[in-house]
Amino acid sequence: MQITVDMTLCESHGQCVFAAPEIFSFDDDDRLVHEASPPDALRDKAEKSAAVCPVRAITVSPASPPTAS
Template sequence: MKVVVDMNKCQDHGQCVFAAPDVFRLDDSGHLAYVADPGEELRDEIEEAADVCPLQAIRIED
């Protein structure tokens, strides 16, 4: 599983950080940082993060 974030769409709202804090975080500048190749055990959290993203910038590739 690979997490892909369209950084051209992302506006750093941070909803994904609340949904999947083991994968997403805001860096010191307030910009999104994430783990591109997380473990499969985090899939449910990542799917939730993708669902709550206001700009639908997150997708999962298998």
């Protein structure tokens, strides 16, 4: 699972931090930081975060398929 946040939209509402503290947090300047590839076990929480973001800055997408080696 991949999480992307459009930081040009983010207004630090914190709803994602409330919904999925394992993935999202704030730094000391109140700027959102997040785990880019959290484990799939957190998918429900990640999707809840995207659904409650007031500015719809969060996108959850499946992990990119493993590349053949």
